[in-house]
Amino acid sequence: MAKTALQFRHNGRDVAIFVDGGVNLLLALRELIGDMTPKFGCGQGGCGACSVLIDGELHLSCLTLAETVAGRSVETLESMKDGPNLHPLQRAFADNFAAQCGYCTPGMLMAAKALLDRNPQPSRAEVVEAISGNICRCTGYEPIINAVLAASASRARA
Amino acid sequence: MLELRKDIFADERDDNLKEIGKGTQRQDMLGHVTGTSTYFDDHKLQGMLHLKVLRSAHPHARLRRIDTSEADRAPGVRRIIRGSDVPRNLNTLLSLINFGKDDEPTLAVDKVRYKGEPIVAVVADSPLEAFEAIAKIRVDYEPLPAVFDVEEALKPGAPVVNETYPKNTFTYHERYDHQKLRFGDVERGFAESDHVLEQRYQMSPIEHAPTETNGSIAAPDTNGRYVVYTSTQALFFSLDTCAKILDVPSNTFHFIGGTVGGGFGGKVDTLTEPLAILGAMLTGRPVRYVLGREEEMQYGPPRGAERIFIKDGVKRDGRIVARKITAYFDSGAYTRLSSYAVVKCAAHLPGPYTIPNVYGDIYCVFTNRTPATAMRGFGVTGMDFAIECQMDKLAHLVGIDPMEFRIINAYRDGDMKAHRREAKNTALIECVQVAADKAKWPLREEFKRMSSRKEGGGARAEIPPTPREPVASRPAPAQQRTSYDRGIAMPASEQRPVAPPPPPAPPSPPAAPSHGATRFSSVFGTRRR
Numbered sequence: 046m047a048k049t050a051l052q053f054r055h056n057g058r059d060v061a062i063f064v065d066g067g068v069n070l071l072l073a074l075r076e077l078i079g080d081m082t083p084k085f086g087c088g089q090g091g092c093g094a095c096s097v098l099i100d101g102e103l104h105l106s107c108l109t110l111a112e113t114v115a116g117r118s119v120e121t122l123e124s125m126k127d128g129p130n131l132h133p134l135q136r137a138f139a140d141n142f143a144a145q146c147g148y149c150t151p152g153m154l155m156a157a158k159a160l161l162d163r164n165p166q167p168s169r170a171e172v173v174e175a176i177s178g179n180i181c182r183c184t185g186y187e188p189i190i191n192a193v194l195a196a197s198a199s200r201a202r203a
Numbered sequence: 204m205l206e207l208r209k210d211i212f213a214d215e216r217d218d219n220l221k222e223i224g225k226g227t228q229r230q231d232m233l234g235h236v237t238g239t240s241t242y243f244d245d246h247k248l249q250g251m252l253h254l255k256v257l258r259s260a261h262p263h264a265r266l267r268r269i270d271t272s273e274a275d276r277a278p279g280v281r282r283i284i285r286g287s288d289v290p291r292n293l294n295t296l297l298s299l300i301n302f303g304k305d306d307e308p309t310l311a312v313d314k315v316r317y318k319g320e321p322i323v324a325v326v327a328d329s330p331l332e333a334f335e336a337i338a339k340i341r342v343d344y345e346p347l348p349a350v351f352d353v354e355e356a357l358k359p360g361a362p363v364v365n366e367t368y369p370k371n372t373f374t375y376h377e378r379y380d381h382q383k384l385r386f387g388d389v390e391r392g393f394a395e396s397d398h399v400l401e402q403r404y405q406m407s408p409i410e411h412a413p414t415e416t417n418g419s420i421a422a423p424d425t426n427g428r429y430v431v432y433t434s435t436q437a438l439f440f441s442l443d444t445c446a447k448i449l450d451v452p453s454n455t456f457h458f459i460g461g462t463v464g465g466g467f468g469g470k471v472d473t474l475t476e477p478l479a480i481l482g483a484m485l486t487g488r489p490v491r492y493v494l495g496r497e498e499e500m501q502y503g504p505p506r507g508a509e510r511i512f513i514k515d516g517v518k519r520d521g522r523i524v525a526r527k528i529t530a531y532f533d534s535g536a537y538t539r540l541s542s543y544a545v546v547k548c549a550a551h552l553p554g555p556y557t558i559p560n561v562y563g564d565i566y567c568v569f570t571n572r573t574p575a576t577a578m579r580g581f582g583v584t585g586m587d588f589a590i591e592c593q594m595d596k597l598a599h600l601v602g603i604d605p606m607e608f609r610i611i612n613a614y615r616d617g618d619m620k621a622h623r624r625e626a627k628n629t630a631l632i633e634c635v636q637v638a639a640d641k642a643k644w645p646l647r648e649e650f651k652r653m654s655s656r657k658e659g660g661g662a663r664a665e666i667p668p669t670p671r672e673p674v675a676s677r678p679a680p681a682q683q684r685t686s687y688d689r690g691i692a693m694p695a696s697e698q699r700p701v702a703p704p705p706p707p708a709p710p711s712p713p714a715a716p717s718h719g720a721t722r723f724s725s726v727f728g729t730r731r732r
Binding site for chain 2: 150181
């Protein structure tokens, strides 16, 4: 199968890969780049486990054709930490017990980051709306909502 | 008796185990929030192949012919696996504890019994090539009449789903077609009641829908063994199941797991590991077998559907005096764990209430539906749904507050439960009181003052006379012996209470139960030590 050269920014680094036609961004990230933080849950845009930021905007990587990110910037959970230090959202998720099996957590955190980046002081309703595309089958939504609000509050104090 | 050597590492131990209310952090939290927790599918292995299965298009059909010749030649195909390639192509999960007969093939050979049953596996260089090869396999089906309803399945002349169990019911202790509970005389209880209420409840199958689908990766290890990364919830159970199906010693495998992307009971069936390992054995390469979302939803085993009939007799003062339950658990086409769910259900009757006359018949029924499995309290949850709906209706019927109605009937310490064990450490009354308080539900003072520790026992500790039923002639297998049964003095007028029947006199001290019986005491009815 003919492969297409693809160059983009991945977590602040320039990367270049060759992809098969039709390959989605999730597979490109996991299998070709080796970034395992976005998860496969459904491959149909139904669960949000594969959520990533493209040029700062929240996207489902399983529904994004890999070739469409050429020249753009893709951000995953891998880049959220600042060196050894957790991002305030990561700290808040841990402190608020906002992860159980952990499988939805990467997508949840990206959805939460996309929200706080554009709206640092969201209301509870805005948090609920922001994570409404992410399924947590352990159904730990309350701690997740609390964590996002706590991260927002801690940033406001800082 | 196990001796705990507390002197070893004494300076490193903390015997203060008071953890409740502390909010101790999970040990895997850091991995979860940084995305570094390693799930089975996060392993990338050199030369990894991909396995997909062809699934039955019919709920019940004879397989006349399976033609894989075109698929064999399809691009990227490394190996096609058929039922005849599986060393022991018949298994039942609980055979590991000697419970039930082998009834389920890894790959169907002569017959399919539910829509979506695996027939052929294809190992290929990529998932896409595996799917394309599967589309080239031709299966000649002879559709058979199917049965999807538990009560229909028990009627004479119903299609036989699974030839291992020709009556379409699981066989307990090699002779019983259901689990039976008899305590007192329900018919007399109904006659003495002011109201009798009979209702039918129907549960649906429920898919666990874990965010991570079932799957595993098996790879030849450097020491002649196979390393298996898996989503299983039951690592050693799956390991032993694979050893049986593949007919090798269990130390052939090194299973790595424990980080599970949501299970809820849906990842105990060892759905993918045997074929992934067999693929690795036959190709010498790492093989990955992961269910897609559609496969997980359609063919992943759900919580089994239950049909429950409850007939209760209640007095005007709110006391339930008789409860008769008939329930049918839909096991689907194979046993998996439904046999065990039925045992749990029978042990749970009549719910957390003291009722002097109880009658229960619980059936594990085979139908041409997706095999059911474990899910969060299976065997008990569905029955509790029915019982608690019934409690609300009964409370309404006698005009008593539903919370107070539950307190009136709640079991208390010292009461005799229907399966002939004394109720201990009961707390239903306290639970209702707390729930009422939290919900700002008004309880009358006398109900606020009631306690599970008071007014139990006495007449409530007695085992009522129980009418005799025809006794089966064959002696019970040894595994049914329970230390509990020995402890109950049975008056001559007393009848055989429950299946399993009372055993012969025990040795003293009691013989140790078999290996499996200790761990799975609820399956066999042995007492936990």
